[in-house]
Amino acid sequence: MTRLVTLALILLLGGCGLRPLYQGGSHGVVAQTLSGVEVGPIAxxxxxxxxxxxxxxxxxxGGGATRYRLDVLLDDQVTGFGIRSNNTVTRERRTLRARYKLVDLSSQAVLLDATAGSDAGIDVVTSEYAVIAAEQTALERLSSAVADQILAxxxxxxARNPAPHEAR
Structure with a gap:
């Protein structure tokens, strides 16, 4: 019975129109586009x-043909909240927001203009060193999370807009 249900689900899944994002591996449209992206300087x-x-x-x-430039503008903020009666902060929120543009270098056309962001909570303790280390760790994690969002x-x-020479 379970084999029959599994077989039915597999057959239904094939007809739903879902396709792997990275189909074709390193020769697919997505991989070829990503390999041609150069990240511009970020302050x-x-x-x-x-x-x-x-x-x-x-x-x-540093090698390979560059077809696109990714321009990124960051907004990094640390906000204190959770204030005690003696006006000391007990919690902080670090927020990293990115506005990014994917630019076609041949025409200078902006192909994608979007934002990504994430935030993290930080406990404020009596050790200033520990707070600074926690803020730095939060920034590293947020950079990773936002980079994942941008690349996705x-x-x-x-995948939705293959270049003419990359058409399927």
Missing amino acids: GQAGWLMRNALNDRLGRT RIALYA
């Missing part, structure tokens, strides 16, 4: 972390 420490996270995910090692959105764009 500040958060920018350095974000650029490294994006380049790690893109697998860019670019991959989705590439």
Whole structure:
């Protein structure tokens, strides 16, 4: 009985129109688009972390043909809340927002203009060193999370809008 149900689900899934985003592996439309993306400079420490996270995910090692530029503008804020009666902060929220544009280098056309963001809560303790370390760790994690969001959105764009020479 369970084999029959499993077989029926597999057959139904095939007809639903779902396709793997990275179909075709390294020769597919999405992989080819991502391999042609160069990340522009991003200001500040958060920018350095974000650029490294994006380049790690893109697998860019400085080689290969560049067809697109990814411009990223970051907004990194730390906000205190959870205030005690003596006006000391007990909790902080670090928020990292990115506005990014995917630019076609041949025409300078903006292909994608979107935002991504994430936030993290930080406990404020009596050790200033521990708070600074927690803020830094939060920034590293947020950079990673936002980079994942940006690359997922670019991959989705590439799957929906293949370049003429990359058409299926």
